[in-house]
Amino acid sequence: MDSFAGELGVDFPIRLEANHVVNMRKQVFIGAIMNGPGNVDLISTYKNQQNFQYQDSMGFLLLQYAQVIPGGILMFFPSYALMGTLKARWQRTGVWAELEKHKQVFSEPRLGGKDFDALLDRYKAKIAEHSAAHSIPSGWVHSRTDAEGPCQTGAIFLAVYRGKVSEGIDFSDDNARAVLAVGIPFPNFKDLQVSLKREYQDNKSRFDRKLMNGSWWYKLQAFRALNQALGRCIRHRRDYGAVILIDSRHRGNMHGNSLSKWMRPYVQEFRLSEDSNPLFAEFFQRNQ
Incomplete structure (x- = not known):
């Protein structure tokens, strides 16, 4: 809100940051x-992305x-550059093939239009196929195999x-x-x-x-x-889902006040990704 007030040059004497409509303790993780598997620091700086x-x-x-x-x-x-780099690496190392055993993988094209619409339809059709196959939506099946x-x-x-x-879907x-x-x-800093714009804001703030x-x-x-993307998960009061922030710059709730108000008190920090697994598993088992 401060950013809108500052950029528009208008004060908003009455402000409201509302809570979410869902039960945050039960419906959202x-x-x-x-750190990810192998105890690797997941800070997503440009230098680390090349590692x-x-x-x-x-x-x-x-x-x-x-x-x-x-x-x-x-x-x-x-x-898109990082997404492409990771996709290429996973295809070379076999991780992509392993992912496809569990879920079909789609990637957003740089251009929208009909290609994007068709891709989105295919994604949702795959989800519908899964949902129809389970009277209770059950993705907790990593021990369940067919021939x-x-x-x-x-x-x-x-x-x-x-x-x-x-945005908006x-x-x-x-x-x-x-x-x-x-x-x-x-x-992009450069x-x-x-x-x-940074220079303009610096000059205005001096006065x-x-x-x-x-x-x-x-x-x-x-x-x-970031907050816009995180909001894709919970869309109505009976919905449930998980939001996972993947970057060590979130350590110690360093940027907590920059997150949407509805999630700030509920962020659980995990030094290792493996530490989150028991709670993660329990959350989805409870909500299915």
């Missing part, structure tokens, strides 16, 4: 993961969740913050039982418009301390996009 250990740990983390989350998973990345191996239990949609998947119920949020989507400076504005843009 919110976790922040610091094969980071790329592999992220793949094994997704594989771990694909085996226990029913229905659909939305996984958001800060950029050829594990059964697919839905689908994964790889997407980017500020893309079409993150309804992923209720089985269409998104979990949102995995990779990194913090800060705008982008001319971004640098000029009016109530206005945000460039650094504050920059952070708000990142968390506005």
